[in-house]
Amino acid sequence: MLVGRQPSSSRIWPSGGAHVWPPGGTSSVQSHQRGHLVYAARGVLSVHTEGGTSIVPANRVAWTPAGFTHQHRAHGHTDMRIVFLPASLARLVPERPAVFLASGLAREVLLALTGPRRRDRAASARLRRVLVDELREADEQPLQLPEPRDDRLQAIARILYERPADNTPLAELGRTIGASARTLSRLFHDELGMTFHEWRTQLRIYHALVLLADGHTTTHVANACGWANPSSFIAAFSALIGTTPGRYRTG
Incomplete structure (x- = not known):
């Protein structure tokens, strides 16, 4: 690297x-x-x-x-x-x-x-x-994005790293890379230990932390990371980070 x-x-x-x-x-x-x-x-x-x-x-x-x-x-x-x-x-x-x-x-x-x-x-x-x-x-509080090893998961990861706001369903993402939603769901569970939704949420929170560190507003970050509205973003962020985006940015 x-x-x-x-x-x-x-x-x-x-x-x-x-x-x-x-x-x-x-x-x-x-x-x-x-x-x-x-x-x-x-x-x-x-x-x-x-x-x-x-x-x-x-x-x-x-x-x-x-x-x-x-x-x-x-x-x-x-x-x-x-x-x-x-x-x-x-x-x-x-x-x-x-x-x-x-x-x-x-x-x-x-x-x-x-x-x-x-x-x-x-x-x-x-x-x-x-x-x-x-x-x-202290409690362990991992905010980890496991690195996929399977080529099909790596292809999906590349798409979402570049476009974290992408809300394309897993089945449609699978069609673009030639794998079924069932196969991909099994791979996420067996290889990464989480569902596709959980992994994508972790990815989006990761991007949200970066954008907040750069001084962007909660509304901007919510939109940039794929949440339908700021309230949904605040709830997801608070559940993982333990504080709201506004308090995190100013703290």
């Missing part, structure tokens, strides 16, 4: 770092010897692994274990914070990539660990333990 725009500023140290990304900024494909947490203090991040794309808005924190190949992408002007965990703490969180709902305390600890003020090792270690304790109590 090609590397996009680079960070406009960076601060890196052994236990973490901070990158300010322009819209569309993309890291290299990489892996680390230690697992790490990423948090978007501003903007929206997506974390790409072989398992799919996880969306990380400002009320989520993403965990990538050691050794997992990954890539980050910024949507809107994004302030990305990174915290590496020692093995003693990493063993307390999942052995797979995960996205957690970030409590107010977890967000403050992440900002403290990655802010300009330098703390001694003991103080930083205490904060990391608090952070991991918060994550262990």
